Amino acid sequence: MTSWIEKQRSILDYTLSSLIRRKGKNISLFIVYTLVVFILASAMFFTEAMKREASLILKGAPEMVVQRLLMGRYDPIPLDYLQKIRGIRGVISADARLWGYYYDPAVGANYTVMAPRNQSIAQGKIIIGKGIARVRMINKGDILSFHAYDGQVRSFTIDGELPAASELVSADLILITEAGFRDLFGFPASHATDIVVSVRNPQELLTIARKISEQLPDTRPIIRDEIVRTYDSVFDWRGGMVIVLIMMALLAFVIFAWEKASGLSAEEKREIGILKAIGWETSDVIAVKTYEGSVVSFFSFAFGILLAYGHVFFSSAFLFAPALKGWSVLYPDFRITPFIDPHQVGILFFLTVVPYTVATIVPSWRAAIVDPDSVMRS
Amino acid sequence: MPTSPGRSSKPLISHRSRKMTGKARLTVRKSSLCLVIFGTALLMLGAMFFHATYQRQADTPLIGRVAGVVKTLALTDLCLFTEARYTRHPSQADLFSAFQDHPMALEHFPAGSIVGPPATLRKLHDKLD
Amino acid sequence: MIRLLNVRKGFNLGRTNEFIAVGGVDLSLEGNRITVLKGPSGSGKTTLLSLIGCMSRPTSGRISLLRNLLGNNGFLKDGDTPEVEVTSLPERFLTEIRRQTFGFIFQQLNLIKGVTVLENILLPAYPLGKKHGVVKKRAEELLDMFGLGDRAAARVEWLSGGEAQRVAIARALMNDPPIIIADEPTAHLDSKLSREFMDIIAHLKGQGKTIIIASHDPLVFEAPVVDRVIAVRDGMIDGAGA
Ligand SMILES: Nc1ncnc2c1ncn2[C@@H]1O[C@H](COP(=O)(O)OP(=O)(O)O)[C@@H](O)[C@H]1O
Ligand SMILES: [Mg+2]
Numbered sequence: 001m002t003s004w005i006e007k008q009r010s011i012l013d014y015t016l017s018s019l020i021r022r023k024g025k026n027i028s029l030f031i032v033y034t035l036v037v038f039i040l041a042s043a044m045f046f047t048e049a050m051k052r053e054a055s056l057i058l059k060g061a062p063e064m065v066v067q068r069l070l071m072g073r074y075d076p077i078p079l080d081y082l083q084k085i086r087g088i089r090g091v092i093s094a095d096a097r098l099w100g101y102y103y104d105p106a107v108g109a110n111y112t113v114m115a116p117r118n119q120s121i122a123q124g125k126i127i128i129g130k131g132i133a134r135v136r137m138i139n140k141g142d143i144l145s146f147h148a149y150d151g152q153v154r155s156f157t158i159d160g161e162l163p164a165a166s167e168l169v170s171a172d173l174i175l176i177t178e179a180g181f182r183d184l185f186g187f188p189a190s191h192a193t194d195i196v197v198s199v200r201n202p203q204e205l206l207t208i209a210r211k212i213s214e215q216l217p218d219t220r221p222i223i224r225d226e227i228v229r230t231y232d233s234v235f236d237w238r239g240g241m242v243i244v245l246i247m248m249a250l251l252a253f254v255i256f257a258w259e260k261a262s263g264l265s266a267e268e269k270r271e272i273g274i275l276k277a278i279g280w281e282t283s284d285v286i287a288v289k290t291y292e293g294s295v296v297s298f299f300s301f302a303f304g305i306l307l308a309y310g311h312v313f314f315s316s317a318f319l320f321a322p323a324l325k326g327w328s329v330l331y332p333d334f335r336i337t338p339f340i341d342p343h344q345v346g347i348l349f350f351l352t353v354v355p356y357t358v359a360t361i362v363p364s365w366r367a368a369i370v371d372p373d374s375v376m377r378s
Numbered sequence: 379m380p381t382s383p384g385r386s387s388k389p390l391i392s393h394r395s396r397k398m399t400g401k402a403r404l405t406v407r408k409s410s411l412c413l414v415i416f417g418t419a420l421l422m423l424g425a426m427f428f429h430a431t432y433q434r435q436a437d438t439p440l441i442g443r444v445a446g447v448v449k450t451l452a453l454t455d456l457c458l459f460t461e462a463r464y465t466r467h468p469s470q471a472d473l474f475s476a477f478q479d480h481p482m483a484l485e486h487f488p489a490g491s492i493v494g495p496p497a498t499l500r501k502l503h504d505k506l507d
Numbered sequence: 508m509i510r511l512l513n514v515r516k517g518f519n520l521g522r523t524n525e526f527i528a529v530g531g532v533d534l535s536l537e538g539n540r541i542t543v544l545k546g547p548s549g550s551g552k553t554t555l556l557s558l559i560g561c562m563s564r565p566t567s568g569r570i571s572l573l574r575n576l577l578g579n580n581g582f583l584k585d586g587d588t589p590e591v592e593v594t595s596l597p598e599r600f601l602t603e604i605r606r607q608t609f610g611f612i613f614q615q616l617n618l619i620k621g622v623t624v625l626e627n628i629l630l631p632a633y634p635l636g637k638k639h640g641v642v643k644k645r646a647e648e649l650l651d652m653f654g655l656g657d658r659a660a661a662r663v664e665w666l667s668g669g670e671a672q673r674v675a676i677a678r679a680l681m682n683d684p685p686i687i688i689a690d691e692p693t694a695h696l697d698s699k700l701s702r703e704f705m706d707i708i709a710h711l712k713g714q715g716k717t718i719i720i721a722s723h724d725p726l727v728f729e730a731p732v733v734d735r736v737i738a739v740r741d742g743m744i745d746g747a748g749a
Pocket of ligand 2: 549552553554690691
């Protein structure tokens with residue numbers, strides 16, 4: 001056993017010497033390999049963590065939102081729908097939501113203006129999200145002016161900011177009184193943006209949704225499940241452009257790796273012959289190639305994964321931010337909670353380490369059975 | 379059996395009989411170095427999982443607080459893409475917002491390459507619409 | 508010691524370019540001798556050496572080695588005869604014999620490029636799984652013995668011809684084999700280095716090694732230390748040898 005270990009270590013010694021002498025080739029391979037693992041793992045970590053976090057956060061979302069549709073588009077919902085919905089069996093409560101968008105030409109950002117039901121706000125005051133405070137460089141006590149529907153300017157004093165920890169959902173929020181909201185947008189008192197419904201028994205949610213759309217045919221109920229599922233798909237990197245980029249990177253890598261790993265040069269074949277002539281067994285020669293493939297691919301894998309972890313969870317995926325931000329001016333500043341799935345890491349391991357190692361071993365298999373006497377002449 | 383030539387200390391080639399330099403004799407074995415790096419890498423991967431678990435636990439109350447904000451304000455969406463209303467509130471968007479005409483249609487805004495169509499479009503729940 | 512019985516080796520058998528490189532050789536080589544196979548180029552010396560060194564198998568005929576030459580190879584059984592027939596052994600055992608019984612000095616030296624002198628010398632010992640410290644000490648002793656101590660960390664392609672030759676010899680001696688096989692060892696050496704090589708060979712003989720050299724260099728086969736010269740021509744042995 002100790003002699004087996006000593007032998008393997010010696011073979012590893014030789015493998016490393018052999019790798020080191022082809023420094024250029026192997027370092028470039030390592031860099032490309034690490035980069036591919038890094039991109040794949042970053043996308044994987046990011047999407048998985050965002051999905052999990054979104055589903056936890058959105059647990060608090062309304063069980064059902066009822067929108068009114070007019071000519072196939074969203075339209076404000078009349079408040080008398082409230083009574084009809086409350087009248088449906090199993091509905092505990094139905095409440096109007098007041099929210100809308102405000103485009104701020106000063107910074108070119110879109111805000112979400114909302115009159116909350118469960119949070120009281122003083123007359124003439126607003127509470128703003130951290131993102132707005134950041135892009136407008138305003139704080140508590142400052143005054144924020146809006147262009148109202150009638151062309152007049154309405155000014156509000158900032159009464160506070162939403163907690164920084166909640167930026168992921170509140171960065172662009174402006175909380176305002178109901179009176180202020182209706183006055184700003186000229187929104188009639190008879191209407192609301194939509195209606196949130198809560199039910200007694202979550203199992204009945206679908207039945208109740210069906211009843212609502214039967215009784216109020218011009219409405220569209222959206223249940224919480226769908227909201228959460230929407231975010232599953234938002235962070236489903238297999239569905240986006242990300243996957244196109246990744247596939248391209250992967251394809252380029254496979255071609256590169258195949259060429260580098262499988263092309264046994266005449267020089268390498270000769271070396272295998274020499275090793276066999278001086279008493280190495282075929283299995284020893286294959287062990288060299290196995291170690292070669294495993295060393296390069298394992299270290300690339302480990303390095304790529306660790307870099308990706310740092311990138312996503314310590315730097316909040318700063319490389320992805322441009323893609324996520326897109327053209328938005330306002331972007332939440334948030335740290336991602338590291339939900340990582342060992343299963344996914346395992347899959348990535350098998351997708352990256354195994355194919356490369358195999359690609360290294362296979363061609364050497366044929367070379368390793370050459371007759372040792374071939375090195376006696378040349 | 380023949381005796382070993384190596385055991386004789388007298389050099390065979392006298393005209394350039396220089397002994398090995400200390401440096402060459404003292405180099406660390408490459409495999410040792412490799413195994414140390416391998417062990418470090420494994421440790422760091424382990425530390426990564428450990429850190430993730432630890433951070434997740436530390437973040438649980440924070441996530442709870444955010445969920446609380448979502449609940450009190452009756453919010454429905456994450457504030458990730460503020461460029462258009464159907465990217466700001468994908469779950470609430472119209473059926474006919476830009477890239478939602480067809481679930482695979484690419485979209486004007488960069489976020490459209492990341493944001494998929496809302497759940498309602500991908501899988502309609504039974505007999506709602 | 509080493510006995511060849513009607514050994515034949517043909518290449519490309521059954522094809523139009525069929526060639527018999529060794530045609531029925533009977534030969535008996537004694538231990539602790541320097542034997543030179545002498546003959547013109549293409550006469551079959553290299554082929555004969557590779558047959559003796561268990562690098563290839565004869566097309567027909569038998570090759571036997573004295574049992575105590577084979578060291579403690581795994582395939583040996585207690586009941587074996589004093590002579591072991593190696594021609595029919597499986598490849599695995601031939602590898603083991605190459606590793607333990609023979610040290611090869613190739614015509615092209617066949618050092619592994621890009622790897623240090625020390626590691627080149629260590630290579631034959633790697634499959635043995637011996638303790639690294641022990642093996643390395645042995646390699647260093649060999650380096651010192653051949654005056655290569657200060658070249659240990661050098662890559663083999665940086666060496667002069669004479670140095671490279673000595674590295675090749677050191678590698679052949681690494682596993683302390685009883686038999687050394689050298690193919691045209693002086694082909695790339697000047698007269699001075701060739702004589703130096705013969706001195707080393709004489710020294711090895713003094714230590715009990717059996718040495719078989721293929722060469723058509725008079726500096727080799729006319730050297731006083733040579734015990735026996737066998738003339739090879741067209742794959743056959745001329746006469747019974749000197
Ligand atoms: N693998 C081979 N295939 C075909 N012919 C070979 C092969 N190896 C050697 N020969 C032929 O066998 C003959 C003897 O070669 P070799 O043993 O190398 O002679 P020497 O070493 O005496 O110069 C040569 O004519 C050579 O062409
Ligand atoms: Mg020859």
